[in-house]
Structures are given as structure tokens and as C-alpha cells.
Amino acid sequence: MDYEPVIGLEVHVQLKTASKLFCGCSTKFGALPNAQVCPVCLGYPGVLPVLNEKALTLAVMAGLAMGSTVALYSKFDRKNYFYPDLPKAYQVSQYDEPICLGGKIDIEVEGTRKEIRLTRIHLEEDAGKSMHFKGDTGVDYNRTGIPLIEIVSEPDLRSPQEAYQYLKELKTILEYLDVSDCNMEEGSLRCDANVSLRPVGEKKMGTRAEIKNLNSFHNVEKAITYEIERQKELLSRGERIVQETRLWNADESFTRSMRSKEAAHDYRYFPEPDLVPIVFSAKEIESVRVSLPELAQRRKERFMKDFALTAYDAEVLTAQKDLADFFERCLKYSKNAKAISNWMMGDLMRELKLKDLGIAQSPMSPEHIAGLIELMDQGKISGKMAKDVFLEMFGTGKSAQEIVSAKGLSQLSDSSQIEGVVKKVIQENPPSVQDYRNGKKNALSYLVGQVMKATQGRANPKMVNELLVKELEK
Amino acid sequence: MKVEMNIDDVAKLARLKLSAEEREKFSSQMSDILSYVQKLNAVDTTHVQAADHVEAVQNVTRPDEVKPSLDPDSFLKHAPLGRDQFFIVPQVIE
Numbered sequence A: 001m002d003y004e005p006v007i008g009l010e011v012h013v014q015l016k017t018a019s020k021l022f023c024g025c026s027t028k029f030g031a032l033p034n035a036q037v038c039p040v041c042l043g044y045p046g047v048l049p050v051l052n053e054k055a056l057t058l059a060v061m062a063g064l065a066m067g068s069t070v071a072l073y074s075k076f077d078r079k080n081y082f083y084p085d086l087p088k089a090y091q092v093s094q095y096d097e098p099i100c101l102g103g104k105i106d107i108e109v110e111g112t113r114k115e116i117r118l119t120r121i122h123l124e125e126d127a128g129k130s131m132h133f134k135g136d137t138g139v140d141y142n143r144t145g146i147p148l149i150e151i152v153s154e155p156d157l158r159s160p161q162e163a164y165q166y167l168k169e170l171k172t173i174l175e176y177l178d179v180s181d182c183n184m185e186e187g188s189l190r191c192d193a194n195v196s197l198r199p200v201g202e203k204k205m206g207t208r209a210e211i212k213n214l215n216s217f218h219n220v221e222k223a224i225t226y227e228i229e230r231q232k233e234l235l236s237r238g239e240r241i242v243q244e245t246r247l248w249n250a251d252e253s254f255t256r257s258m259r260s261k262e263a264a265h266d267y268r269y270f271p272e273p274d275l276v277p278i279v280f281s282a283k284e285i286e287s288v289r290v291s292l293p294e295l296a297q298r299r300k301e302r303f304m305k306d307f308a309l310t311a312y313d314a315e316v317l318t319a320q321k322d323l324a325d326f327f328e329r330c331l332k333y334s335k336n337a338k339a340i341s342n343w344m345m346g347d348l349m350r351e352l353k354l355k356d357l358g359i360a361q362s363p364m365s366p367e368h369i370a371g372l373i374e375l376m377d378q379g380k381i382s383g384k385m386a387k388d389v390f391l392e393m394f395g396t397g398k399s400a401q402e403i404v405s406a407k408g409l410s411q412l413s414d415s416s417q418i419e420g421v422v423k424k425v426i427q428e429n430p431p432s433v434q435d436y437r438n439g440k441k442n443a444l445s446y447l448v449g450q451v452m453k454a455t456q457g458r459a460n461p462k463m464v465n466e467l468l469v470k471e472l473e474k
Numbered sequence B: 001m002k003v004e005m006n007i008d009d010v011a012k013l014a015r016l017k018l019s020a021e022e023r024e025k026f027s028s029q030m031s032d033i034l035s036y037v038q039k040l041n042a043v044d045t046t047h048v049q050a051a052d053h054v055e056a057v058q059n060v061t062r063p064d065e066v067k068p069s070l071d072p073d074s075f076l077k078h079a080p081l082g083r084d085q086f087f088i089v090p091q092v093i094e
């Protein structure tokens, strides 16, 4: 029997705030254990949590950018369960009245566009972190109370590749909005996948497994692929799928049942009495909507229209906000958009990748890239020289002009100087000159090569060509 | 009307181990409480919206500003066990 995978993703995104969701503790990554906690996030009796207004705005921005309906009324609820990383024995989350409902994310897989619907986006606080030691467990509450939004998709995804694209699109939107760092290593973006199979044509959903511990987009893709195969095999043997939580083991590439979570949960949600409801007017929501920054799709279209970039170039440059920003900063110093795009997508991205750097850590500034292009466009250096200058700029952080001046590299564009070399080359190469005069026009390229060699590649090739022809035709 | 409830479920969710005696006692007390609350069913609430908050306060927020946190020693000394700035709990196996 043929089965169809049905996949839904739950993505937790850390909102980019300086302080926690309900208290003033810092959200900075990498602090010593429990250095960023206070009575509110430790759950001391009698404390009063107060909502961070920036977290609220960021959640609304994310919802609007994804086409969600922002609720005019929403509230917080307590989700009750016992776990050492949860000091209050409940997590403040949103249950039946989340901040955003619905929405969609457009993805493209193998040239086909598809709309993935969102169920909801809600605000909640993060839990702490457990460190497993030999014999006992250490708990660090620095993450407790960190503001998150959980973005829940409908089970509209049908393949691991679609799940991967969905995450990529989601991340692009969040980065453009600047609502999150989306750093999976630091835990500011986390993903759980619900995976089930059903016979092709069947409308009813099969029993699903929830896969946790997916720490990179590629692992999401791999874990779903593995899980689909695991369920297929069970079904083909006539066995049943058990509804359970499974952990992905990235080192050995398999999922295993998480026994501690097997018992069905009863979270006994109830309204959080310490936090008052959030009420918006349509006008307030509209004012956030109009303040949304330009998103990737629109920027791509603008790049194609304003700078005559190809769809492919515009797509690559706008897929990451900081890349697109870099490109636009280059344009302040050079109007040659095509050359900027070529240098960025070719040499710059290659060198950055080799050094495992992001565009934000580029040793070359937009001004430097543009400066190199300007020198080429003014005919001061050849394309070949530019490649070498580029590498040196990347290595030293110097400007193109500095390197060219220091090395005396600048292109020879003085016709009297080139003329002297041309005359000398003609004198030293009678056979080639003869060939040329006898109609073998390709002898010219040999002579050009000789001039370039004599000038260590510095002569302006166009001028060399012209002067040689002029001299030979005399 | 007497409302019965499964005291074992509640005890399990609250991580409580009840003796046979306690089971009996709390079962009966919880049933009394539920029966009492049942009185509310006499009120016609067809046209009343569910209230999740009773006070007429909305939209209480604070600016996103970092305030000093606590000195870890000040609270770790109250924990049953602390080490290297961690709270130490019995081993959690996943």
C-alpha cells in the first residue's frame, strides 16, 4: 500500500527582547548558571509578573507578517505539570485565546508553490535547562521566563523537503522583521514535528508521533525522513503506530521513544490570575501593520525592477536579510549593481564560506567591495588583477586603492608608456608580425600576450590591442 | 446531588501518595466541595460570557528594560542542594 506523510510543525521562537517576558532579568545568552533569575522567574510566592510590551509587539508583528488575525482579546493561562526545569510547576502560556489565529506561509518545492496554513501563534515563557551530570541533574533557570512565540502549522506539509522549506521561509520572515535571532545553536529557534502516515486518498489522519530535539533544519528533514520510513515499516508488518513523543538522536540518525513522556498529560489549563487580558483596537493593530518592514518577497521584486537583477540573483541576495542589506549598502558607493551582485555571490560568499563566516562578519566592508568595482570600471585595474586584489582585501581588510597603490599594481593606461612596450615587442617578434601582416589575424593575441607579460599584466588590454593594431597596420 | 470524583487521578497529577485512610477522607471532602459548587448550575448562564478575569483591568505592561537579578548564593542556600551555581535535583532520565 502507498502511504502519504502528513506533517505539522511546532516552532518555538525566542523574541528579541533585552529582558524576560514577565520580569526584568536579562535574556543574554551564555551567562553563568542561575545568574539571570529573580523572585518572579523563580516562582516565589507573592510575586507579580508584568508583561513585557516589546515582546507583545514582536508577537503581533510576526502574526501580521504571516497573515494571521490578531485577536482583539487574548489572555494567558497556566499550563500545569511537574518537571525540574519548571520552578513554578506551571508554564505561563496561552490556551484558548492566543494572540494570533490562522495565517499562512508560502513555500516553493521543486518549482511548485504551495501555501502552508498556520493554526495559531501564541506567546509563552520558556522553561529552564537541565544539565545531566553523573549521578544527578543540575538545573539552570536562566532561560526560565524568556519570551517565546510558538508558531503552530496545520498538518499541510507532505514531505521532509516541504518541512525544510517551510522552516527556511519562516526564518527569513522572522529575520526580516528582526523579531528573533533565529539561532538554533543558542536555542532561539526550536522545532518539533508531528508526523503520521495515511493511505493515499484517505482523508482521516493516522496516529502521529511527535519528534523532539531537532537542532538544525537539516536534522528536521532527516528526522522526518527517518520517521516516515519507521512508520511505513511498522504499518507494512501490520503493526499499529503508537501516539508518543520520540527523541531524535542526531549523532546516530534515529528516533527513539521518550518513555518519561508516555503518560497522557492533563495540563489542567486555567486563566493566569496574575496577568490581565490583552485588548487591542483594530486601529492599534493597523498601526503595527503599516510599520512592518519590507519583507523578502517584495524586496526581491524591487531588486529585479530597480537594479535589473535576474530572478535568481535577487532570490539569493534577499533570502537573508543581512545579505540584502549588505548589497544595498554597496550601492551607496557604486552604481554597478550587476557587478556588486556578482562579486558578492561569487568571490565574497565563497571566501566567507571557506572561513565559516556570515556576511555580518565579512572582513570586507560594502565600501571596500564598491571601491574595487569602481577601480575596475574606471579601467585602473583589469578583471584578472581585481581577483588578486580581492583576495588580499579579504585577507587584510585594506581597501582596493591602498593595495593597488602600495604594490604599484595600477593598470597602465598611459598610451606613451604602452606604446614604448608595443614597439619593443614588435621589434623582438618578427615572425609573428609577419604572420599578422600575411593575414593571420590570430597572431595578434600572441603579441598582446607579450605586451602584457612585459608589463606584468598591468597594461590596459584594450589599449594594448588598439596600439598594436595601429602599429602593425602602419 | 452528590458528585463523585476520581481521587486517584487528582493525587497522581499532584504527585501525592495517599494512604487508604486519606483516600477515603479526601474523596469525601472533594465530593462535598464539588457538590457545593454544583449549586451554580441553577443559574441560567445562556447569555453570560465566560469570565476569565473578574477585575476590569487590561493591558498592563512594562517597558523592555533589564533590572538586576538576584545573587545566586542568596537563593541557592535555600535549595536542598546546589553546586557550581546549579540547583541539584535527583537524576532526570529521558
Ligand SMILES: [Zn+2]
Pocket: A020, A023, A024, A025, A036, A037, A038, A039, A040, A041, A042, A145
Ligand atoms: Zn526574573
